[in-house]
Amino acid sequence: MSETPTELELQPSVQPSSQPEPELGLQPPTLIQNPLQDQHQLQPASQSDQQHQPKPLCRNLLLLLLGFSLCAAMLGMIYYLHHSRHTENQSAAVSPCVSAACRSASARLSSSADPFTQPCEYFTSRCGSDSLSEFGGSGGGRMRGQGIPGHPQNQKDQSVWPERRRDEGDRRQTDRKTLLLQHLREILETNDRSSSSAVQKTRRFYNSCLDTTSIEMTGAEPFLSLIQKLGGWAVSGRWNQTDFNSTLSSLMRDFATFPFFNLYVGKDPNEVSHGSTRRYIQIDQPDLLIPIEWNSRTQKSEAKTETLRPFLASCQRYLALLGAPPMSSMIHVGLFISLSSELAVAASPLQHRLQKGQLHQRMTVRELQQQAPAIDWLGCLQAAFHPRTLSEDDPVLLHNLPYILQMSRIIQKWLNRHELSGSGPLHTYMVLNLLHTLMPAMPANFSAALGNTEGEDPRWKLCVLETERGFSSVLTHLVSERTEHRQAEEMIQHVFSSFKSKLKELQWTDPKFLELVMKKLGSLTPRLWTSEESSEDELDRLISEVTVDSNSFFSNYIQLLSLWQKRRSNLLTESEEAADILSVTPLLLGAELLFPLGMFVPPLFHHTYPRAMNYGATGFLLAKDILHLLLPNISSHSESVSSVGSCVWTLYQSVSEAAGRRAASSLSPAQQQELWLQYSALQVALQAYQQSLQQRPGDSSLSGRSHAHLFLTAFSQVNCDVDPYRDFMPLEPSFFITVICSRSNLCPANLQCSIKPQHDSPQTC
Structure with a gap:
C-alpha cells in the first residue's frame, strides 16, 4: 500500500477464521x-x-x-x-486534518516510533518485561493508609505501562486513567474568563490546591484551630471531654470522616435482578490507618512488629508537628496503637466476608442499635445524611456484622476505663483520623512524616482527584462539552455490532450456548454513559453556597468535604446512576451497557481526528473491554480460542527465534484466552472502522499516512493497556500488526518484521 493517503475499498464484513486474512482488511480502490x-483499433486500408x-x-x-x-x-x-x-x-x-488536536497528534506521531519501521524486537518484547513506569493508583482517589511504611495498601497493584526501548530513547506511556486525569488537568488549567461562576470556583479550588507555597506558609495552625472547635484534645493538655457520639456525629457530618465504620450508598444486588432501583445506606468496616495483615491459617487480621515500628514513629512525628509535649506524646501514641490494634483484629478482607456470606446483611436501624449499642446509630446516620430524615425503622445493609458488634464492645470497654478518662484515647483516635482526612490540605512535612514518600503522585494529579470529589458535576459538564457525543455513540454502535458478528464466526462447542449469548446481547442497549445535563445556571445554584479563597486551600478543602456530604446524601433519593467522570471502562447496569465519557478523551479519541486513529485506539479498547465484560469464560465454550491462540503463538515463537529471543513452548488456558481476546478485539475494531466508512465514506488523514497506517499506528500506541488481565497477556499486542500484515495488503511494503504466510498450515489466525 502506498504511504500516501488512499481512499479504501471496503469489504462487507470480517470473514470467518477459515477464510484468507486479506478479507479482514481495508482494500485499496479498484x-x-x-x-x-475495450474499443477495437481500426487499421487503415492498404493503398x-x-x-x-x-x-x-x-x-x-x-x-x-x-x-x-x-x-x-x-x-x-x-x-x-x-x-x-x-x-x-x-x-x-483524504484531506489532511489541521485542527489543534490533530497538530498535537501529528507531533506525537513524529516523535514516537513507527511500528512499520521497527525491527522484530519491537513486536516481540513482552508487555511489562522491561522496566515499569509507575503512576498513581488506578483507583478513584486517595487510599487510607497509603504511604505508611509497611502498610499493605502500599503493595497494591499500580497502574503501570511498560517502558520500552525505542530508537529515539526511552519513552514513558501512561494508562487510561492517567490520560483522563491529564485531560481534566488541561480543562482545569484553561484560562476562560467567560466561564460560569461554578466553573470559575472549580478552577480556583484546583489552583489553590496547587499553591503549595501558601499551604506551607499557613502551616498546621488551621488544623489546630479546628481541633479547638471540636473541644480540644488531651494531647495538648486542653480538652473539655466532649461527648463521644456528638464528636463522632460532627466528624461524619462536617468533615466526611468515619473513624470506626464506613458509610456509603448503594443498591441491594438481590433486588437489582428484579428491576429495583432503590438505594440503601450501607455500613462497612473502616479504612484502618494501622498496617495489618490477614492470617489465612487463623482467619484473623494481625499487626506485625516489623510494620508497627515505622507506624509508631510516624505517629510520634505527627504529634511533634502538632506541638505535643514529647513526654506525653508517647503515652497517647501507645494508647492510639493499642485501640487501633483491637479494632484491626476484628476486620477481615472482602474475599473472606464474601465466602462467609457477610455482605448485604439487612436489618433496621433499631435492630442495629440493639446489637451494637455503643454507637448512637440514628443520630450518626442523621448527621451523615443531613438534611434527609431517617427513622429507626429504615433498613440498612451491613457488610461485616461481626466487626460492627466487636467494634461496639471495644468502644464500650474503652469508655468504661475510668483511669483513662483524662487521656481521651477515643477522642485522640478520632482526631488523628480527621488529620488523615485533611492530609491533602496539610503542609508537606506531614506527608513526609509518613517516611518514604518516593514515588508519590505528582501534586497536579492529587489536586485533580480532590477537585473531582466536590465538583464532579462541574467537571462532568466540562468534559461533556468537549466530547462529540454523536461520534462516540456511532463508534459504540459499530464496535458492538462488529462484536456480535465476530461471535457468529466462532466454532462453538454448544450451539445452544451461542443462541443464549446472542439473545442476551439482543436485550442489551449499548450507549454513552451520561447523566442528565445540567445547565450552567443549575451548576451555579448548586455551588452558590461555596466560597473559594484563592489563598487558603485548607478552608476550601473543608467546604469540599461539605459538598461531598451533600452529594452522598442526594444519592439516597436519585433514581438514575450518576455517571462517574473518573471511570474509563464500560459498566453493565441492568439492560444497559454503559460507556463512560472518560473513554473518549484525547489523546486516544478526538472528534477531529481521522476516524482511523479513533478506531485503532479507542475502538480497540472498547472491543477489548466488551469481550472481557461479556465473555469472561469464552475458552470453555469455543474451540476457536485455543486454535487461534495457538496459531498466533506459533507465529510469535518463530519471529522471536529469528530475533534471538526465546519464547515459552506453551501457554496456560488463561493466557490463550487473553491472546485470542486481544487479537479478536483488534479484528472487531477493524471491522467497526469498515462499517463506519460504509456509512460515511471518506476519512481525513494525518502526516500523509494512509488510513490503514493510521489505524495500526494508533493501535500500537495503546497496545499494553493496563487492566486486571494484563498479567495473562504473554506477548506485546503490537505483534498482531505483523499477523494482520502477513495476511492482507493493508500494510506498507517496508514492514521490517514480517511473517511469511504458512499456506500449508491447517491453522488460520
Missing part, C-alpha cells in the same frame, strides 16, 4: 478502467485496396472514421470529467 481500451474502391466508398469510410473519432473524443471527455470528479472527491475524502 482502478477505473479507460472505456476506450492497392484504395485504388480499387469507388470514390463514394472512400467518402463513406472517411465519414465513418470521422464519426468514430468524434465518438472517441466524447468518450474521452466523459472519462476525463468522471475521473476528475472522482479524483476531487477522493482528494476531499
Whole structure:
C-alpha cells in the first residue's frame, strides 16, 4: 500500500477464521478502467485496396472514421470529467486534518516510533518485561493508609505501562486513567474568563490546591484551630471531654470522616435482578490507618512488629508537628496503637466476608442499635445524611456484622476505663483520623512524616482527584462539552455490532450456548454513559453556597468535604446512576451497557481526528473491554480460542527465534484466552472502522499516512493497556500488526518484521 493517503475499498464484513486474512482488511480502490481500451483499433486500408474502391466508398469510410473519432473524443471527455470528479472527491475524502488536536497528534506521531519501521524486537518484547513506569493508583482517589511504611495498601497493584526501548530513547506511556486525569488537568488549567461562576470556583479550588507555597506558609495552625472547635484534645493538655457520639456525629457530618465504620450508598444486588432501583445506606468496616495483615491459617487480621515500628514513629512525628509535649506524646501514641490494634483484629478482607456470606446483611436501624449499642446509630446516620430524615425503622445493609458488634464492645470497654478518662484515647483516635482526612490540605512535612514518600503522585494529579470529589458535576459538564457525543455513540454502535458478528464466526462447542449469548446481547442497549445535563445556571445554584479563597486551600478543602456530604446524601433519593467522570471502562447496569465519557478523551479519541486513529485506539479498547465484560469464560465454550491462540503463538515463537529471543513452548488456558481476546478485539475494531466508512465514506488523514497506517499506528500506541488481565497477556499486542500484515495488503511494503504466510498450515489466525 502506498504511504500516501488512499481512499479504501471496503469489504462487507470480517470473514470467518477459515477464510484468507486479506478479507479482514481495508482494500485499496479498484482502478477505473479507460472505456476506450475495450474499443477495437481500426487499421487503415492498404493503398492497392484504395485504388480499387469507388470514390463514394472512400467518402463513406472517411465519414465513418470521422464519426468514430468524434465518438472517441466524447468518450474521452466523459472519462476525463468522471475521473476528475472522482479524483476531487477522493482528494476531499483524504484531506489532511489541521485542527489543534490533530497538530498535537501529528507531533506525537513524529516523535514516537513507527511500528512499520521497527525491527522484530519491537513486536516481540513482552508487555511489562522491561522496566515499569509507575503512576498513581488506578483507583478513584486517595487510599487510607497509603504511604505508611509497611502498610499493605502500599503493595497494591499500580497502574503501570511498560517502558520500552525505542530508537529515539526511552519513552514513558501512561494508562487510561492517567490520560483522563491529564485531560481534566488541561480543562482545569484553561484560562476562560467567560466561564460560569461554578466553573470559575472549580478552577480556583484546583489552583489553590496547587499553591503549595501558601499551604506551607499557613502551616498546621488551621488544623489546630479546628481541633479547638471540636473541644480540644488531651494531647495538648486542653480538652473539655466532649461527648463521644456528638464528636463522632460532627466528624461524619462536617468533615466526611468515619473513624470506626464506613458509610456509603448503594443498591441491594438481590433486588437489582428484579428491576429495583432503590438505594440503601450501607455500613462497612473502616479504612484502618494501622498496617495489618490477614492470617489465612487463623482467619484473623494481625499487626506485625516489623510494620508497627515505622507506624509508631510516624505517629510520634505527627504529634511533634502538632506541638505535643514529647513526654506525653508517647503515652497517647501507645494508647492510639493499642485501640487501633483491637479494632484491626476484628476486620477481615472482602474475599473472606464474601465466602462467609457477610455482605448485604439487612436489618433496621433499631435492630442495629440493639446489637451494637455503643454507637448512637440514628443520630450518626442523621448527621451523615443531613438534611434527609431517617427513622429507626429504615433498613440498612451491613457488610461485616461481626466487626460492627466487636467494634461496639471495644468502644464500650474503652469508655468504661475510668483511669483513662483524662487521656481521651477515643477522642485522640478520632482526631488523628480527621488529620488523615485533611492530609491533602496539610503542609508537606506531614506527608513526609509518613517516611518514604518516593514515588508519590505528582501534586497536579492529587489536586485533580480532590477537585473531582466536590465538583464532579462541574467537571462532568466540562468534559461533556468537549466530547462529540454523536461520534462516540456511532463508534459504540459499530464496535458492538462488529462484536456480535465476530461471535457468529466462532466454532462453538454448544450451539445452544451461542443462541443464549446472542439473545442476551439482543436485550442489551449499548450507549454513552451520561447523566442528565445540567445547565450552567443549575451548576451555579448548586455551588452558590461555596466560597473559594484563592489563598487558603485548607478552608476550601473543608467546604469540599461539605459538598461531598451533600452529594452522598442526594444519592439516597436519585433514581438514575450518576455517571462517574473518573471511570474509563464500560459498566453493565441492568439492560444497559454503559460507556463512560472518560473513554473518549484525547489523546486516544478526538472528534477531529481521522476516524482511523479513533478506531485503532479507542475502538480497540472498547472491543477489548466488551469481550472481557461479556465473555469472561469464552475458552470453555469455543474451540476457536485455543486454535487461534495457538496459531498466533506459533507465529510469535518463530519471529522471536529469528530475533534471538526465546519464547515459552506453551501457554496456560488463561493466557490463550487473553491472546485470542486481544487479537479478536483488534479484528472487531477493524471491522467497526469498515462499517463506519460504509456509512460515511471518506476519512481525513494525518502526516500523509494512509488510513490503514493510521489505524495500526494508533493501535500500537495503546497496545499494553493496563487492566486486571494484563498479567495473562504473554506477548506485546503490537505483534498482531505483523499477523494482520502477513495476511492482507493493508500494510506498507517496508514492514521490517514480517511473517511469511504458512499456506500449508491447517491453522488460520
